[in-house]
Structure formats: C-alpha cells, structure tokens
Amino acid sequence: MGDRSHRVSRLSVHPRYAPRESVFTSAPEMHRSENAVCSPFLRECVLAMEDGCEEAREAQKVVREGTYDLPRITKVLENERVFLLIDEFTVRKYKADLTDEIEPQVNELIARAERGLQILLKKESMLQTKIESLLASRPSSRAAITVNTTGMSKPDIRTIQMRTKERQRLEDEAAALQREVDALVRIDSTRIPPRVLPYVSLQELAAMKK
Structure with missing residues (x-):
C-alpha cells in the first residue's frame, strides 16, 4: 500500500486528464479557505x-x-x-476397387464396338461390290456415246431417250454410293489401322480391271 x-x-500526467475548474458556483467555505485540508x-x-x-x-x-x-x-x-485427409494406401485400395467394378463394363463396351465395326465392314463390302457392278455396266464417259437418231422411228427414239435417262440415273446412284463408301472409310480409318482395311478408289478398280 x-x-x-x-x-x-x-x-495523471496526461494533459487530457489535468485538473479543471469546478462547475459549481458555490461550495462550503471550509473548502475555500487557505486552511482547507484534503482527505488523506x-x-x-x-x-x-x-x-x-x-x-x-x-x-x-x-x-x-x-x-x-x-x-x-x-x-x-x-x-x-x-x-478428410487419407493416406496413399487407402487411395490405391479405392482405385483398385473402382477398376474391378468398371473393367467388365468397359470390356463389354469394347466387344460391342468391335461387333458394330464388323457389321459396318460387311456393309461397306456390299456397297463396294454394288459400285463395281455399276461401274462395269456404265460407259466410261457420257460424252463418249452419241446416238444418231436419223432415220429412226419415234418409238425407237423414245426407247433411246428412256435408256439415256436410265443410264444417268444409274450414274447418279453410283456417285451417291461412292460418297457413302468414302464416308464409311473415313469413319473406319479413325477406329482401325490402315493395314486392316485398305481403301481402293474407283479409278484403281477400273485400272485393275484393265
């Protein structure tokens, strides 16, 4: 103490907390005299x-x-x-469990894709055969065949015109089939190596027949 x-x-020494004048206008006389004693x-x-x-x-x-x-x-x-923090052993365990769970499904999808690919290959072979038959039946060029209708009867002329339209229709079908084969070849080339499915163009087929 x-x-x-x-x-x-x-x-007590800070200016903000220094003593200030009293706000009271009057007080007991005992505190105003020189002999006033403060409380200890x-x-x-x-x-x-x-x-x-x-x-x-x-x-x-x-x-x-x-x-x-x-x-x-x-x-x-x-x-x-x-x-949650886990160790590496737990991560490997869960990865192995996930692999065992999805591996049979992935193998099944691969087998289905291979079966679908075989179906597409068969369809392509059939279309290629059809194109070859159309190429064999059509002339080499439209401009190469000219028919002289002088002296022919009207029924013969109509027959020739019908044959000409039929030939043009077959040529258009052959061109459409060729485009379809090209599309199938482009699709198959992204799935199997080129050595599995060689591509033969119509020009090469014509050269082979010659």
Missing part, C-alpha cells in the same frame, strides 16, 4: 480509479484482439464441406 501511494500514474484518502482513490481504468483498457484490448477475426471464423464454421 505504501509503494502504491508514492507512484505517479500515467493518466483522495490520492488513494484517484490511483485506484486510474488502475481500474487501465485494467479495463487492457481487458478491452484483449477482447478486441480475440474477436476481430470473428466474422471470418463464423463463415468457416458455417461451411458444410468436410475435408
């Missing part, structure tokens, strides 16, 4: 008040430091995601 009475508080406990009360203010300030500082991050912590706690 004796040491406390001799110390000087930091707040006044200094002790002031020091106790300053200590209380200092402790309140320190407590407020601690509370502020402990709660300034509260909004961020609240958002973290409101998050419903759960993060």
